[in-house]
Amino acid sequence: MESEDQPAFKTRGLAKTYGEGASAVHALRGVELEIPKGELVVLLGPSGSGKSTLLNILGGIDRATAGEALFHGDDLVRMDDRRLTRYRRKHVGFVFQFYNLMPSLTARENVELVAEIADKPMDAMEALERVGLKNRADHFPSELSGGEQQRVAIARAIAKQPSVLFCDEPTGALDIKTGIGVLRALQELNSTLGATTLIITHAAATGAIADRVLNLADGQLRNVEINAVKKKPEELDW
Amino acid sequence: MNELFGGMATLNKKLWRDLLRVKGQVLAIVLVIGAGIALLVMSRGMVASLDTTMRVYYARYQFADIFAPAKRAPNRLLADLRAIDGVSAAQGRIVGGGLVDLPEEAAPISAQFVSIDPDAPRRINNVAIARGVPPSSTRGGEALVLEPFAAAHGLGPGDEIAVTMHGARRVFRISGTANAPEFIYIIPPGDFAPDPARFAVLWVTREEMEAAYDLDGAFNEAVLTLSHGVDEKPVIAALDRILAPYGATGAYARADQISNKYLTEEMKQFAVMDSVMAPLFLIVSAFLLNVVMTRLVQTERTQIGLLKSFGYSNATIGLHYLMFALTIALIGTGVGWIGGLQLGRMITKVYQLYFHFPFLIFVPDFRTLNWALLSSGLTAGFGGTLAVIAAARLAPAIAMRPPAPPNYRRGASSGRGLFRIDQPTRMFMRRIVRQPVRAALTVIGIGAAMGLAVMMRFNLNAIDYMLNASFNVIDRSDILVTFAEPLSDATMYQFRNIEGVLYVEAVRSTPARFSHAGSERLAGITGIPDAPVLNRPLDSQLRQIESHGDGVLLARQYAEILNIGVGDMLTVEVREGRRPTLELPVAGFVEAMIGTPIYMKKTALDRALKEPGRISGVLLKIDPNESERIYARLKNMPMVAGVSLRREAYRNFRKLLDEGPGTFRAIMTLVSIIIAIGVVYNNARIAFIERERDLATLRILGFTKIETGYVLLGELAALTIIALPVGSLIGYLLWTYVAAAMSTDLYMIPTVVKAAGFGYAAIVVIAAGIMAGGFVQRDINRFDLVPVLKSRE
Ligand SMILES: Nc1ncnc2c1ncn2[C@@H]1O[C@H](COP(=O)(O)OP(=O)(O)OP(=O)(O)O)[C@@H](O)[C@H]1O
Ligand SMILES: [Mg+2]
Numbered sequence A: 001m002e003s004e005d006q007p008a009f010k011t012r013g014l015a016k017t018y019g020e021g022a023s024a025v026h027a028l029r030g031v032e033l034e035i036p037k038g039e040l041v042v043l044l045g046p047s048g049s050g051k052s053t054l055l056n057i058l059g060g061i062d063r064a065t066a067g068e069a070l071f072h073g074d075d076l077v078r079m080d081d082r083r084l085t086r087y088r089r090k091h092v093g094f095v096f097q098f099y100n101l102m103p104s105l106t107a108r109e110n111v112e113l114v115a116e117i118a119d120k121p122m123d124a125m126e127a128l129e130r131v132g133l134k135n136r137a138d139h140f141p142s143e144l145s146g147g148e149q150q151r152v153a154i155a156r157a158i159a160k161q162p163s164v165l166f167c168d169e170p171t172g173a174l175d176i177k178t179g180i181g182v183l184r185a186l187q188e189l190n191s192t193l194g195a196t197t198l199i200i201t202h203a204a205a206t207g208a209i210a211d212r213v214l215n216l217a218d219g220q221l222r223n224v225e226i227n228a229v230k231k232k233p234e235e236l237d238w
Numbered sequence B: 001m002n003e004l005f006g007g008m009a010t011l012n013k014k015l016w017r018d019l020l021r022v023k024g025q026v027l028a029i030v031l032v033i034g035a036g037i038a039l040l041v042m043s044r045g046m047v048a049s050l051d052t053t054m055r056v057y058y059a060r061y062q063f064a065d066i067f068a069p070a071k072r073a074p075n076r077l078l079a080d081l082r083a084i085d086g087v088s089a090a091q092g093r094i095v096g097g098g099l100v101d102l103p104e105e106a107a108p109i110s111a112q113f114v115s116i117d118p119d120a121p122r123r124i125n126n127v128a129i130a131r132g133v134p135p136s137s138t139r140g141g142e143a144l145v146l147e148p149f150a151a152a153h154g155l156g157p158g159d160e161i162a163v164t165m166h167g168a169r170r171v172f173r174i175s176g177t178a179n180a181p182e183f184i185y186i187i188p189p190g191d192f193a194p195d196p197a198r199f200a201v202l203w204v205t206r207e208e209m210e211a212a213y214d215l216d217g218a219f220n221e222a223v224l225t226l227s228h229g230v231d232e233k234p235v236i237a238a239l240d241r242i243l244a245p246y247g248a249t250g251a252y253a254r255a256d257q258i259s260n261k262y263l264t265e266e267m268k269q270f271a272v273m274d275s276v277m278a279p280l281f282l283i284v285s286a287f288l289l290n291v292v293m294t295r296l297v298q299t300e301r302t303q304i305g306l307l308k309s310f311g312y313s314n315a316t317i318g319l320h321y322l323m324f325a326l327t328i329a330l331i332g333t334g335v336g337w338i339g340g341l342q343l344g345r346m347i348t349k350v351y352q353l354y355f356h357f358p359f360l361i362f363v364p365d366f367r368t369l370n371w372a373l374l375s376s377g378l379t380a381g382f383g384g385t386l387a388v389i390a391a392a393r394l395a396p397a398i399a400m401r402p403p404a405p406p407n408y409r410r411g412a413s414s415g416r417g418l419f420r421i422d423q424p425t426r427m428f429m430r431r432i433v434r435q436p437v438r439a440a441l442t443v444i445g446i447g448a449a450m451g452l453a454v455m456m457r458f459n460l461n462a463i464d465y466m467l468n469a470s471f472n473v474i475d476r477s478d479i480l481v482t483f484a485e486p487l488s489d490a491t492m493y494q495f496r497n498i499e500g501v502l503y504v505e506a507v508r509s510t511p512a513r514f515s516h517a518g519s520e521r522l523a524g525i526t527g528i529p530d531a532p533v534l535n536r537p538l539d540s541q542l543r544q545i546e547s548h549g550d551g552v553l554l555a556r557q558y559a560e561i562l563n564i565g566v567g568d569m570l571t572v573e574v575r576e577g578r579r580p581t582l583e584l585p586v587a588g589f590v591e592a593m594i595g596t597p598i599y600m601k602k603t604a605l606d607r608a609l610k611e612p613g614r615i616s617g618v619l620l621k622i623d624p625n626e627s628e629r630i631y632a633r634l635k636n637m638p639m640v641a642g643v644s645l646r647r648e649a650y651r652n653f654r655k656l657l658d659e660g661p662g663t664f665r666a667i668m669t670l671v672s673i674i675i676a677i678g679v680v681y682n683n684a685r686i687a688f689i690e691r692e693r694d695l696a697t698l699r700i701l702g703f704t705k706i707e708t709g710y711v712l713l714g715e716l717a718a719l720t721i722i723a724l725p726v727g728s729l730i731g732y733l734l735w736t737y738v739a740a741a742m743s744t745d746l747y748m749i750p751t752v753v754k755a756a757g758f759g760y761a762a763i764v765v766i767a768a769g770i771m772a773g774g775f776v777q778r779d780i781n782r783f784d785l786v787p788v789l790k791s792r793e
Helices: A051-058 A081-091 A107-115 A124-130 A146-159 A176-193 A204-209 B008-021 B023-060 B077-082 B147-153 B206-213 B232-246 B258-299 B301-309 B314-354 B366-393 B396-400 B423-434 B436-474 B491-496 B602-609 B624-635 B646-700 B705-742 B755-781 B786-790
Strands: A009-018 A025-035 A040-044 A066-071 A092-095 A164-168 A196-200 A212-217 A220-226 B066-074 B087-093 B095-101 B109-116 B128-132 B142-146 B160-165 B168-179 B199-205 B218-226 B479-488 B501-516 B519-528 B552-555 B569-574 B581-590 B598-601 B614-622 B640-645
Touching (some): A025 A220, A040 A176, A051 A164, A051 A196, A081 A092, A107 A146, A107 B423, A124 A146, A124 A176, A164 A176, A176 A204, B066 B077, B077 B087, B077 B218, B077 B232, B087 B109, B095 B479, B160 B199, B258 B314, B314 B646, B423 B436, B491 B614, B501 B602, B598 B602, B614 B624, B646 B705
Parallel strands (some): A092 A164, A164 A196, B142 B168
Antiparallel strands (some): A009 A025, B095 B160, B142 B199, B479 B640, B501 B519, B552 B598, B569 B581
16 A cells, blocks of 8 residues: 555545534635655645644544545545544644643653654654753743743654654744744754654745645635745745 | 622623533532432431421320339329329329230230220320220220231231230230320330330220239329429439339339330431531532632633623622522532432331331421521532632732643652653642642542441441341340249249250349449349350450359440449349349449340349349240240240240341331432542542643544543542542541440440441442543543644633
8 A cells, every 4th residue: 555656645625614504614625635755844824724624634633524635545534533543643743833731741751751652752852852952851841931842842743753743833822033943843853754744834934944835725725836945944034 | 789789690691601511510519418408308307207296296195204113002102193293193004014816926926015094084195096996994805906016917996816914814805006105116025126016015994904913903103294394303213212112113204215215316316317417418518619619710710800800899700609609509408408308208108117106297397498508508608718719819910811830840759760650640640749639638528428438338237246246146045035023943944845945044134223423224133144055244355254253244335324343332222022222243344235234143133132043034045947836835824924036026127227227328328429429520520621631632642532531530540549548537437426426225336347348338439430430531532622722721
């Protein structure tokens, strides 16, 4: 089944509708896309265009109402709850806008939390080192700044050596400078670990750091840009 | 006032919505408060109903204030009795023991005959006719029979009944049946358990009684009523003085009348129960309310801030939250009131097996309603106040900010020690360690539920122990035969000769007044053989007391009643025969759980009484296969005045206990499960709500439902496990208190503690925990993951 040239994700007619009848909200209306393995992808679009919905479906935490979403050839839409959980556990790393760290665990323990249930985890300290937080390993989230917390969240996401990494507005709660740091970490990890990375952002300029930029509008994929050359986050002009 | 209530209408809408939103927890609290109130309503209602019924019954049928038995007192003495200060009326009657011989019953049945003067006005100790009419003074040969006995054997007016009275056989025609205030609790003489089927009371005319007992123009028991508020003591002393020459065994007050005593003790036991239970429940409820309210105020900080910035006053907001607590308390009280009425009716039915009133209706004690409202209101007050103060105190600006995240900081217990623990375990362990007060409250709550279960179990064990010790260890006889008067010990041979009788043990007992250091007690002293085989004096370890010389052995309870110790001299005024007054040393104390016996060696007693070789009854050990034949022989032995079948009584008692207290225990066990579930579930729900976001995050990170549940349920399990020893301790303390408070000289509740009792309670609590955990796991299974990511808190 799995072959080298198979894309990481491929969707066909992917749709998500909330509610029924006249009051139905069509969050996604037939999304067709392909994301090759290992690419860094940025997802752009106005508020309410369906970015989070798409990412959540691909990440296996939400379910489409119609269409297909193939991950390495397996349809996520048709997976039951158990298989979705296994999918998330084996393959997916998440970075959320609000970090979602466990307040009762230190940075290192937050990373270990995920490493413990992974197949071939990276050492927690190594993961923290990659995001430049090795020296804060024994601090609790309440003792870290927002950017630091987000980097712990990234360390947590990569510690399991995921094949895909999803980031929903990872810089949304951060100032520009801190945001750049987070993006740099993500870009670097994408190139060194080879995990297919999908980042949602509101800043159109961010698209320049990606291999591929998906523009979403009104629940549909409007256009796809492919960058021959990726910029570094610090080279972006805001 | 407008200041306070302005905006209340809007807030009231919010109130209902809040209640619905946390309906699971509201339900749990309502059930716990309800259970507490229901018990209160039931037990107070029961006491009030018994008390009212008893008073009305006693008053209407002129239940005597004082009973003064004698051997034979001439009727003219009644004038002297009426002249005693404080006596409002005095009547003489004739009472006597005997047997009833029912064709379908193998064994003879103990009977008491009481004279009745059907034509006399205002009889003391009157009867309440149930069926038929009183015996006719003209026709003769008629008897009025105690209704519960008649009912138990299908007897009614017109039937005939064969009896042995004073050694002579007779047949009476039943003219009617009746209940009487002196036979509400129907216990055969020499027995320990009520059994209306094995105790007959027959009221026959005075003429017939005089003839049967050779008491022409005389009485053998004076019954007296006193003027309101008169002290009984001097009257009793006067009666004893006047009646002494006529063989008085000692006058006693209504409080010592056997039926009345059981009835009042029962009411006392109810009161003990509710003094323990009700506060326990209300404390647990207060705790639950506090937990829920605190959480509510926390989640509504922003709303509270908003309301305040709109100009709602602190008082209005405080009142709103107080209303929330009060509404729950009010619903709980309502549920409890209704539940209590149902329980009350249920338990009333059970009580009619024990207490035979002509009527007994469960009427709730309406004073309890005030009490219930007050206590549940206070509960709500205590439970809600802290949260309410917190809500009122919140400054609008602070309220608008999200609450500070739980402040975990590196500290002593960061848990990175010798052995590795996984992160989910670390998560809940830290939560327990960092929020010790909440953890402690939960542990106490669960412990209270467990304590209740422990206490119930011990109560059951104690009854088993009491019955087993009394009938298999202390007294191993099958039958107690009593004689109308002391007989020569040669009589024993007549019993030995009955085929199937394995062992015969002499019993010599005599009524006496015991006193020491100003305390006194009317009781019987029993002479036992030098080497007793059937009825044996045992120490607290249930070992036979071998040598006690010529001293007396007292039931352990007397140490307190008479304020006496081993070696002290006990004054014994014998109320029989030559009526000597003896000074006897106390040789030791015996373990007695049913009744309060006083023993001494029969040889020593004989010497003291200067009446050697007399016995007042025999204890028999029989071959059970021969019982029918032995019973038949007993029916035909003229000296037999009473037959008490210990084995059968033991079985009956067991059955009765299973029906009566069994029902009560079933109720209590249910209630302790409700508390346990209520506490565990509430705690789990709160933990769930507080950590919904963390738990959902775990699910997103790829943790399975079970693994996620573990983070939450592991905490509950840990707290439950910590609660087990706490609950055991609470249960043990409750039990020792209750056992002591409920012990009387009728029953001594032994404080036996069996490890199995703790085990049983632990199972109840763990089962409740599993159920509560199941509810919470269900919530986790239903998680919608997406919304969690959209919010910051
Ligand atoms: N639970 C829901 N019920 C109804 N409609 C919903 C629900 N969740 C999302 N929507 C709708 O679906 C559409 C897509 O939402 P989505 O969260 O994917 O947008 P988005 O592109 O991520 O927006 P933003 O940039 O603001 O985060 C929106 O119109 C939203 O209102
Ligand atoms: Mg979004």
